[in-house]
Amino acid sequence: MASKLEIKEDKMLEVQFVGDDDVLNHILDREGGAKLKKERAQLLVNTKKIIKKPEYDFDLEEDDQEVLKDRNYVEVLGRDIQESLKNGSATDGESKVYSFQNRKHSEKMAKLASELAKTPRKSDSVSLKNDPEIMINIPQSSKEHSASDRVELKNEKSELQSITPCSLRKRLIVSRSHSDSESEYSASNSEDGEGIAQEYEEDTSTVVLSQKMDTQNRVVSAPDCKETPSKKIKRDKRSKLVEEYFEAHSSSKVLTSDRTLQKLRRAKLDQQTLHNLLSTVSPSFSSELKQLNQQYEKLFHKWMLQLRLGFNIVLYGLGSKRDLLERFRTSMLQDSTHVVINGFFPGISVKSVLNSITEEVLDYMGTFQSVLDQLEWIINKFKEDSSLELFLLIHNLDSQMLRGDKSQQIIGQLSSLHNIYLIASIDHLNAPLMWDHAKQSLYNWLWYETTTYSPYTEETSYENSLLVKQSGSLPLSSLTHVLRSLTPNARGIFRLLLKYQLDNQDNPSYIGLSFQDFYQQCREAFLVNSDLTLRAQLTEFRDHKLIRTKKGTDGVEYLSIPVDNKTLTDFLEKEEEEEA
């Protein structure tokens, strides 16, 4: 196999000049025109003929093209942004912000990473091997390189034909690997000097093979391909956009690597360690950030004026606005009644907002039948007594708990009162979608952009963050505590369910253990004697929130434990230890 490949390579690796048109044609050909991007369609106006040429060269330039095209895309974006004068939101590049993109492969990220890593020295075109800047320190992949003896010969050849800069070649290496059907994907290509060459070598060999096959396939479907480019070009952009959308969402297959965090052996951090670690990092650009903040602080007086004149103020932009609002509060609102609402707090609700107004501000201890009654009462109170004044500061008006339609309606009605002044911040990308015309007119917003770049420390600390360990200690201890208070039989029942769940943890369609099956198993283990006993037991579990029931599609009840598998494994281990 290897020798065969070599022969082929010798043939393939001849240096040839290839015109742009051909390259474009080739791209079209290869991709069937389906994955085209808008920008590329414009490039394609002149293409007419398709010429079969050795694949290798094309591939080189194809990548070149791809990169170029990406650059164009980014460039357009960047230019638009730079053109605008004062405000980030003033850019008119709306259509470009989240336009469709080419089908991306996960390797692109690694590619970009290495690109970004060396950006400060853009002009460097030194060979990869000698440039420490672009060294990527990623754990060595376990892949074995068998063809290391061919390295040198291969390198010479590729050097000869390298019209493209070195950096590009590196990109090529990374992106090649996806078409490599044999080697399992890894972004962790080892990239010290030799590794590159090896990778390069091995990749190309397989690529050639696979593309040889490609060519054959394509000959059959050639007539189709010929038609596509001209059609594509004629089609107007809009329909193309629509097509691309469905294209993008049609395939359910996800092309990402299968690596998991567990393999990485980097334990999930808990909130406290995370905080400690981050506190050691000194923020960069502190002087610029300070300047930004000072700029916003100058607006405080204006905000006060506008609030009093019946407008409400909403702050948007990247970065936590908590500190800013806090400074506003301390510097401007010391002498006036104000209520601060931390919207990011998971326990917050409109009810609690209204409660704090009735109880703390209006000193009313009575209760209300419903939230609407309470709202009405507050509104009447504020309308009757025009000397009452209240500043309402809401951090994260768009938080999970407050973004609901009803909550927004109620807060809007509050803010429309002329003696309640609302100043709020929003962070979510789609936050403005919360408000329809009616709500917007209630709120009577004035928008202020306050991009602070400050970390969202408080805001994300409550969030069930992806990588932060979910305070695992708490469920574990509560599990043990609750189970200790139970009878041995009950403990056995729970352990049955637990084991079943752990056995099925790799099954993605697992929804739980059906009651009947559970009952059967319990009977077999002599844990219960009737389904009534089991039900009683389950009720107790449910009261302690140890299990959750869910109706399946067939109407059968399924039981599961709402604790993550890691904790369960720990628990099981501990249990077994104790018993031993």
Next chain:
Amino acid sequence: ASEDSKLRFETYQLIWQQMKSETERLQDELNKNLFDNLIDFLCKSYCGVQKNSRDLGCQIKLREIPTAALILGVNVTDHDLTLRSLIEALRDNVTPYVVSLQAKDGPDMKHFLQKLFSQLVDCYTVVKSKEKESVQVTQKKTYCSMDSLCSWYKTVTQHSFMKNNYNGLKEYPPVVLVLKDMESFTTRVLQDFIVISSQHLHEFPLILIFGIATSPIIIHRLLPHAVSSLLCIELFQSLSCKEHLTTVLDKLLLTTQFPFKISEKVLQVLTNIFLYHDFSIQNFIKGLQLSLLEHFFSQPLSVLCCNLPEAKRRIHFLSVNQCENIRRLPSFRRYVDNQASEKQVALLTNERFLKEETQSLLENLHIYHMNYFLVLRCLHKFTSSLPKYPLGRQIRELYCMCLEKNIWDSEEYASALQLLRMLAKDELMTILQNCINIFKSSEKYLGSTAKRIEEFLAQFQSLDADAREEEDASGSEPRGLQKTDLYHLQKSLLEMKELRTRSKKQSKFEILREKVVNFIDCLVREYLPPPETQPLHEALYFSAAQTLREHLNAAPRIALHTALNNPYYYLKNEALKSEEGCIPNTAPDICIAYKLHLECGRLINLVDWSEAFATVVTAAEKMDANSTISEEMNEIIHARFIRAVSELELLGFIKPTKRKTDHVARLTWGGC
């Protein structure tokens, strides 16, 4: 900017109050016609009900509920104001029992009736308390049905029948129910209510008013035929919001009543928000209020933005700083440059002289505005009926053009003049008549112009008589057919041709028309230069369109994208400067994480992501790649990554997914 801030704020308050009351007055005026018609309709149908209730035979046959469908335009938020004043008008003129319900009041029949009942009782108690009688609190929050409504109505009317003093004539005042934003009601509730109440119409005289945002067809779409046949619908159309806008502009901006003016850009922003976003007059006025506020907040010389006598008085009390401010105004500097050198020195050094000069300049500005609006209206009369509307159909478009630059330099203006030169006589005469009316409205200014136009008009009229005479004269010279040779034929043909061309040139009407067009052209050139040419215009004109748009029509998504994609835009640090929109590796963590995630498809592998992130960050820290990075350092980088990811999650770019372990899903467009 603390110069005269108190005075400025007071002036703001004053002008805003005036403007606000003016808009309210306008609103009432515009609605008056509509309300009159509606009240008329209500009274008529009410009388019908009365008659029928007396005639027992008829009442069974007639079950149609009188209904007024009120089409109010797409902006629902503006309805409130209209309906509120409508309800007041009805209470004053028709019946004390006017109730308005919204969709959220009636999720089902029970709540609908309950709300209706409680509001009716409230109306009743208001009436009662006016009569200073003891208020009997009837059932509240109890179950109520149509029957209870009827019996309530009976007791109430008997009560007042005995007193018989509500407007002295109405024994059985109807109950008017206003349904705000009818489209949003649950159709079931509406249908049921209509069917039930039509059964009780003889004992509970109900009249419905539907507030409709879209079109009258919606009634038939919401209600099946069986139900809609129980309604006797009459359609009422409120003024279209565009006309409303035109009136508001006309009365607030195209007038010298309010000293405050806005520049072309600001006007564009405001009208664009109106036309392309919401069609809301309220919002437009809010925008105007904000511009007013911004103007008085940011421009120290806005103290002079008040009526002329007051402004003249204030000039006397201007501080040294304010005088400096005047001198710094670009328009004033231009003015100074054009003066003789002695005067220049005096203006720049002598404060008293400066103040005097400012006074006269302000007065000039005032006169400029007076003339400006007269001529503008006059020009609008000429151009608003031209084919294809080269200068716009609405006066606001024309105003925008005139504010922007010298209108006579524009192509549109040239083509408009061209078209004017082709106008027919009667058209021209009506336009002239309209112009005279405009000029007559203000005797003080441009009186001579009005006279000139009157002269033109008189000339046109006399033209009629002349033309007739001419016709007679030419007709009296019949040319007999004679035998002729070729030479003579040619000669006579030439003569005729000459005659024709000459007569074309000489047509008196054409000459006169030319004169009129030239006259208008002169007027425009003299009186419609853009305000930027006027010294001290900065004191009256608000021109910061950008801030206005930022605050009213913000684009948070783009701001977010810019901040993430191009941090240099905000953080002016050279290290962040980069070409072509790619970001340097020293950028804030979240920017790097964002940039990396853009490269991914629908799902992102967290491990790959974190490694790519670590790659970039380690490179930024300038660490030697060959030496192993300390474990501690790795930990910190990982922590930074976690923070960046959870921040992106908070911002809504990604969310956790269960489709694959340790993956997150991208939420923005693009990608796989």
